[in-house]
Amino acid sequence: MPDTQQQRVLVTGAAGMLGSQVLLSMPDGMTAVGTDLCEAPGVDAPGVDLGDPAACAKLFAERGPFTGVIHCAAYTAVDKAEEESAVAQRVNGDLCGVLARQCARDGVPLVLVSTDFVFDGRGARPYREDDPTGPLSVYGATKLDGERQAREAWPTGTRVVRTQWLYGPRGRHFAGTIETLAREREELKVVDDQRGAPTSTLELAPALWDVLRLGEAGVYHAACEGDATWFDFAKAVIELRGIDTVRLEPCSTAEFPRPARRPAYSVLDCSRLTALRGKSLAPWREALSTYLGGEEH
Ligand SMILES: NC(=O)c1ccc[n+]([C@@H]2O[C@H](COP(=O)([O-])OP(=O)(O)OC[C@H]3O[C@@H](n4cnc5c(N)ncnc54)[C@H](OP(=O)(O)O)[C@@H]3O)[C@@H](O)[C@H]2O)c1
Numbered sequence: 172m173p174d175t176q177q178q179r180v181l182v183t184g185a186a187g188m189l190g191s192q193v194l195l196s197m198p199d200g201m202t203a204v205g206t207d208l209c210e211a212p213g214v215d216a217p218g219v220d221l222g223d224p225a226a227c228a229k230l231f232a233e234r235g236p237f238t239g240v241i242h243c244a245a246y247t248a249v250d251k252a253e254e255e256s257a258v259a260q261r262v263n264g265d266l267c268g269v270l271a272r273q274c275a276r277d278g279v280p281l282v283l284v285s286t287d288f289v290f291d292g293r294g295a296r297p298y299r300e301d302d303p304t305g306p307l308s309v310y311g312a313t314k315l316d317g318e319r320q321a322r323e324a325w326p327t328g329t330r331v332v333r334t335q336w337l338y339g340p341r342g343r344h345f346a347g348t349i350e351t352l353a354r355e356r357e358e359l360k361v362v363d364d365q366r367g368a369p370t371s372t373l374e375l376a377p378a379l380w381d382v383l384r385l386g387e388a389g390v391y392h393a394a395c396e397g398d399a400t401w402f403d404f405a406k407a408v409i410e411l412r413g414i415d416t417v418r419l420e421p422c423s424t425a426e427f428p429r430p431a432r433r434p435a436y437s438v439l440d441c442s443r444l445t446a447l448r449g450k451s452l453a454p455w456r457e458a459l460s461t462y463l464g465g466e467e468h
Contacts, residue, residue, distance in 0.1 A: 178202065179236065180383065183221060183270070184243030186211035188342030189284065189372050193241055196376035198384075204234050207244065222266040231273055239383045240274055241282045242267070245314070249288070250430040252310040263313035268320035275325040282383045287335035287367060287394075289315040292434025297398075299440045300333075300390040308431035318390070330382050331390045332444075335437060336404070338462065339372030346459065349405045353417040363402035363421035367437045368394040371458040381448050391447070392439035395455035407456055411463050 178201040184190035185205025194205050194213045206216040216234050221227050221244060231237065246252060246262035267283060274281040288311030289304045306312040321329045338344035346369070352359055370393070378393050399407070402421045409419060424433070445451040452458070 178238045179204065181206065181230075181234070181237045181240045182243065183207070183240070184245065185214045187243055187245075187247075188337060188339050188344060189375065190241075190243035191341040192339050192372035192376040193243060193379055196373075196380060198377075198380050201380075204237070206230060206234075221270055222261050224269050224272075227269050227273055231277065236277065237279055239280045239282070240270065241284075241379050241383060242270055243284050245284070245317075246310070249308060249310040249433075252313065253308065253430040256309045256313070259309055259313045260316065263310070264316035264320060267317035268324050271321035271324035271329055274328055278328070280328050280330060280383055280386075281321060281325055282330045282332060282379055282386070283318065283321050284379070285318050285331050285333045285390075286311065286314050287333060287437035287439055288434065289318070289333065290434050290437050292365075292436045294436055294438075297438040297440035298392065300392055300443055307434060310431060322388075327388050329388055330386045332379060332382055332393050333390065333439060334370055334375055334393045335439060336367045336369045336394070337372055337375065338369065338459075340462075341372075345369075345401065345404065346408050346462070349408045350412055350414070353405075353409050353412070353414045353419075356417055358418045358420060359405070360420045360422040360426070361402040361405040362424050362427060363400045364423050365433055365435055365437075366398050366400050367434075368396070368398050368439065369404045369407075369455045369459060370395045370452065371462050373462060374452040374458050378444060378448065378452060382444070385447055391444045392441045393444050393452065394439045394441055395452045395458045396441075397455050398438045399455060404455075404459075407459055408463070411460055 186207035252259040291305035338346040
């Protein structure tokens with residue numbers, strides 16, 4: 172992506188947790204058009220269903236030309252996807268093909284956000300980009316299909332960025348839910364047998380811009396440094412918030428059955444992204460502290 176021309180980037184899912192932060196993290200010298208299904212701050216092209224090829228083409232014709240796309244829109248209701256697989260497939264799978272064909276037509280890079288749920292979680296070391304996939308859920312399978320469709324439609328222009336365990340200033344997420352529950356209850360049980368890396372959108376969003384500007388086609392893994400269980404994550408939120416009125420108890424996934432199966436281990440090896448940027452995303456606890464406005468570093 173040449174640095175000399177005026178950059179005008181389409182950011183999808185601009186009303187969502189990640190897309191909203193991507194807009195706020197836009198580097199100097201670039202402009203962006205945010206799009207989503209609904210109206211929200213930062214969304215200047217609302218109501219566009221990107222899964223509709225005609226609507227997608229119209230957006231590119233009317234609001235473009237774009238010099239790149241950061242695609243954060245997705246069907247993200249992981250449990251609901253088990254019974255709404257057709258909608259999940261349309262949004263997470265087919266929509267990526269539509270968008271990638273449009274990007275291929277215009278010759279512009281596409282950064283596609285994907286997930287650790289493409290893995291089966293039976294690994295014993297951090298997953299590399301070329302490790303075999305094996306999604307356990309409809310959500311994971313449809314996201315993997317989106318990767319495939321985009322890479323097939325635009326092989327030299329698609330950059331897939333797999334991330335995990337997101338939280339940030341906008342939207343609903345685990346950190347916010349835990350804080351609310353911890354203030355309401357005397358005891359809280361949290362799953363202690365799934366391992367990943369809590370990742371702040373404040374850390375991830377700038378990395379997506381770097382992948383757009385500097386990256387190559389293929390897959391990148393992007394998560395905060397280190398690893399944790401959901402119990403560790405909850406404990407850190409409570410400690411950093413100084414809440415001492417709740418007793419936190421570890422429990423197993425089996426004690427909290429959910430419709431969609433989650434990988435037990437989905438730590439991501441992010442060295443390809445670290446090499447690209449010359450730095451890794453912050454350690455997860457430091458990033459959490461920054462997000463919560465604390466001073467621990
Ligand atoms: N959250 C996580 O922990 C996590 C972990 C790993 C990967 N990811 C990936 O990160 C990306 C961003 O996730 P997020 O947590 O920011 O999700 P989010 O808050 O749910 O935002 C996604 C946005 O996409 C919109 N959208 C859905 N269908 C659309 C369509 N057909 N056309 C246009 N927009 C559509 C949604 O609108 P509605 O809300 O109106 O449907 C929503 O505003 C996704 O690709 C997700 O799979 C997330």
